[in-house]
Amino acid sequence: MQDTKEKIVGLADQLIKTKGFNSFSYKDIADPLAIRNAAVHYYFPTKADLGMAVIDQEINFMNTGIANWETLPEDQQLRHLIASFENKCNRHMVCIMGSLSPDYNTLPENMQARLRQFSASVIAWVTKCLENGQKKGIFHFKGTAGDRALLIVSNLLASLLLSRVMGETAFENISKQLLDDIL
Amino acid sequence: MQDTKEKIVGLADQLIKTKGFNSFSYKDIADPLAIRNAAVHYYFPTKADLGMAVIDQEINFMNTGIANWETLPEDQQLRHLIASFENKCNRHMVCIMGSLSPDYNTLPENMQARLRQFSASVIAWVTKCLENGQKKGIFHFKGTAGDRALLIVSNLLASLLLSRVMGETAFENISKQLLDDIL
DNA sequence: GTCTATATTCCGATAGAC
DNA sequence: GTCTATCGGAATATAGAC
Numbered sequence: 001m002q003d004t005k006e007k008i009v010g011l012a013d014q015l016i017k018t019k020g021f022n023s024f025s026y027k028d029i030a031d032p033l034a035i036r037n038a039a040v041h042y043y044f045p046t047k048a049d050l051g052m053a054v055i056d057q058e059i060n061f062m063n064t065g066i067a068n069w070e071t072l073p074e075d076q077q078l079r080h081l082i083a084s085f086e087n088k089c090n091r092h093m094v095c096i097m098g099s100l101s102p103d104y105n106t107l108p109e110n111m112q113a114r115l116r117q118f119s120a121s122v123i124a125w126v127t128k129c130l131e132n133g134q135k136k137g138i139f140h141f142k143g144t145a146g147d148r149a150l151l152i153v154s155n156l157l158a159s160l161l162l163s164r165v166m167g168e169t170a171f172e173n174i175s176k177q178l179l180d181d182i183l
Numbered sequence: 184m185q186d187t188k189e190k191i192v193g194l195a196d197q198l199i200k201t202k203g204f205n206s207f208s209y210k211d212i213a214d215p216l217a218i219r220n221a222a223v224h225y226y227f228p229t230k231a232d233l234g235m236a237v238i239d240q241e242i243n244f245m246n247t248g249i250a251n252w253e254t255l256p257e258d259q260q261l262r263h264l265i266a267s268f269e270n271k272c273n274r275h276m277v278c279i280m281g282s283l284s285p286d287y288n289t290l291p292e293n294m295q296a297r298l299r300q301f302s303a304s305v306i307a308w309v310t311k312c313l314e315n316g317q318k319k320g321i322f323h324f325k326g327t328a329g330d331r332a333l334l335i336v337s338n339l340l341a342s343l344l345l346s347r348v349m350g351e352t353a354f355e356n357i358s359k360q361l362l363d364d365i366l
Numbered sequence: 367g368t369c370t371a372t373a374t375t376c377c378g379a380t381a382g383a384c
Numbered sequence: 385g386t387c388t389a390t391c392g393g394a395a396t397a398t399a400g401a402c
Contacts, residue, residue, distance in 0.1 A: 022206040023289045039386050099285050101344040106206045119348050147356045158341035161284040165302050173330045
């Protein structure tokens, strides 16, 4: 099957979000797919290659989601973003930023750059969403939209981490306050 | 020297915050201290033993800090907490919760339990601080003190992670808003 | 209390057959 | 496109000398 490659990326994505990039091995991918570790190396010669493919897939997912919400009111767009984090929370996953950023110093240079790009684009999208919503009178907040976007993204990221340790109610409490503070 | 043990814990603490628990090795500790990896095993038979010692040290540090601020006004206490995170940010470190929570599923059971204990006590302290400050009219916020404490801790935690990827201005922006929102 | 030496296991990665 | 087989290295950990 040609989509073995896609299955590998999908599995690696899951493993990064559940165990962390440095804590999973090619064996963790080969075994569930019933292939050999050499087969994984055929598609992704180095682990960094696999890591890059995962981040690229995340960027695509994000862009696809964003495109689907484009025509909605800004508060609905933001709710969709929060829902995508809630979905991760329910499956006991953290987001790619929450998983890779603690290991940032140990990542190869190309993965670091791609992760920076991903983070910047997420924050840029939230910033734009807040700006547009503010103009329409949907959102109300002090300070710049960029600063507030940083606050929202950092909260969503951290609430997944805290939920893992403290239980899922942590996510609900935090995400609810985030919206209440600006609506 | 007897304080070799303390040096090992201190170095392990640094390594967890810069590289992550699963991404450092006994060699990373033995080399800088100019001892053999077997010497590290003498003090800490397993890596989990070392990890437990690090979390215990963090709990002690936190308790010591808290005790020193006890007599200060609550806003000053909170500023001290934020300053301790800022100090980590300047040294390009994340906090122990930010570092260990993404790897939570890979940690031995005893480390998981100790980490839960640490997180719960930090949040409990912030909750109490907010409650007392609210009674005195120092803090003003909607919702319960517990929910607000969760929001503040998650922000401090995540701002260190984001700072690593996006630059240190991320921390300043976020911590400033945190205080502005409740003063 | 620290060492040498080594056991064991696992990892990422490569060569070459099919 | 996937396999077998294997390499070289690094990791955690242990046994036993000093």
